[in-house]
Amino acid sequence: MTTVITVPPSLDDHSFEQVLEQVAPLPADAKILLDARHARWASPFGLTALLTLAQTRAERPAFAVPELEDTASYWARAGFFHYAEALYDLHGTYPRRRESAGESNSLLDITPIAKSSDVHDVVGRVQSRAKQIIHSELRLDTKAIIGFTMTLSEICQNILEHAGQGGWVAVQAYRWTKRLGRRVVVIAVCDAGLGFRKSLESSPGHLPTSRWDDAAALEEAVIRGVSRYRDRSRGQGLAGARNYVGRWNGKLSVRSGTARISIVPSWDDDPPLVERLAPFQGSQVQVTIPEAVSGTGQ
Numbered sequence: 034m035t036t037v038i039t040v041p042p043s044l045d046d047h048s049f050e051q052v053l054e055q056v057a058p059l060p061a062d063a064k065i066l067l068d069a070r071h072a073r074w075a076s077p078f079g080l081t082a083l084l085t086l087a088q089t090r091a092e093r094p095a096f097a098v099p100e101l102e103d104t105a106s107y108w109a110r111a112g113f114f115h116y117a118e119a120l121y122d123l124h125g126t127y128p129r130r131r132e133s134a135g136e137s138n139s140l141l142d143i144t145p146i147a148k149s150s151d152v153h154d155v156v157g158r159v160q161s162r163a164k165q166i167i168h169s170e171l172r173l174d175t176k177a178i179i180g181f182t183m184t185l186s187e188i189c190q191n192i193l194e195h196a197g198q199g200g201w202v203a204v205q206a207y208r209w210t211k212r213l214g215r216r217v218v219v220i221a222v223c224d225a226g227l228g229f230r231k232s233l234e235s236s237p238g239h240l241p242t243s244r245w246d247d248a249a250a251l252e253e254a255v256i257r258g259v260s261r262y263r264d265r266s267r268g269q270g271l272a273g274a275r276n277y278v279g280r281w282n283g284k285l286s287v288r289s290g291t292a293r294i295s296i297v298p299s300w301d302d303d304p305p306l307v308e309r310l311a312p313f314q315g316s317q318v319q320v321t322i323p324e325a326v327s328g329t330g331q
Contacts, residue, residue, distance in 0.1 A: 035095070040069035044079030046221075046286060046319050052086070053311035062091040070125065072099045077203035077221035078319050080113045080143055084201050087120035088225040089314045098125035111203065112143035140166060140204040140218065147199035152189045156182050159204060163218075166206045170216055172325040173281060180277045181218070181322065187273050188222045188318050196226025196315060213300055215324040225315040229254050229289040247290030248308045255287050255294050274320060283322040288313065298323075 038055045041048040052067070059065065067083070075083075087094055096117060099105045108114060109128035117123060140162045144155055160182055167178050185204065192200040202222045209217045227235075230250035242249065253259040258272040271287065275296050278285045285296040286303070293307045300323065 035064040035066050038065050038067045040067055040072050040083075042071055042073045044069075044072060044074070044083075045076040046078040046082075046288070046317075049079055049082050050310060052083075053313050056086070057311040061089065064092055064094075065090070066095040066097060066124075067121070068097045070097045070100045073101055073104055075104075075108065075113075077111075077143075077205045077219050078223070078317065080108065080111055081201040081203050081221050081223040082317060083113070084116055084120060084143070085223040085225045085315060085317070086313075087117070088198075094121055096121035096123050098123055098127045100125065110142070111139060111205075116143060116145070116201075140206060141202065143201055143203045145199055146189050146192050146202055146222075146224075149190075149193060152186055152193070155189055155202060156186045159185060166218055167322070170206060170324065171218060171322065173322070177281050177322070180280065184274045184277045184320060185220055187271070188220060188320065191271065191316070191318070192222065192224050192226070195229070195232040196224040197232075198224065198226045200224025200226065200315070209321075209323075213323055215326075217324065218322045220320040221318070223315070223317040228315050229287075233259065246292070246308075248292035248294070248306060251287055251289055251292055251294040252306075255285075255296075271318075274318075278320060278322070281322050282325075283320060286319045286321075287316065288318075289316040290314075 105127045114127050141159050204220050206218045230247050255271050282298050291310045291312050295303050297303050
């Protein structure tokens, strides 16, 4: 028997929780069909998280692709189907080959990260377009460009150091009408690896406290910069990302296991810490940098 998992029409880091809540009660080898026929939009987080979800399943899942031609076309341009073909049994009509991006708002299509050279390649591909998007469209100071590429590099490097397996990254610029009414650049990095709690537990000097869970592990890693490595220079990638979003009024959100921790700017109303979420293997990171408010220059 196959369980149908409904994918919401608008898929982002918040609505993806609806997918996880449906999957959570099922064993890893249960047959599932993710029904995205009525999906109309997906953020970089939504698309990379869908690929990550498939990697957590012992039984290859099925996937019903969006029926709306524009949606399927966009997902194809972003590279979703290119990688989903190896992870899902796809049902429905979609572009078989990735189309030319043309005037795409994507700084980086979905890209796998499995080794250090992948991180260097990602940064190189993003740098030239980042200058145009961040300075011209977000109207941020040129100093923001260097920090942006460093943040992208550090978050991707986090996959290699802590995931135990590869992951996915995507970077996109778009107008966030629903929540902010301004243009944003979003970095999404997702993996199905160890997750922060297991990673920190693997440290030789790890001493769990009475309150040791996914939320506590995220607080250690994101807020205090704790790493499983003895070298104090390690584990600072998320600290660098936290400083960057603080400088440019951005948002950092990190999900792992059953918890999510966020560095929340004034324009957002997310709680800083959410616990008891549906479990999701690995770690998922999102950075959002908004357009500067007119006259501030941030």
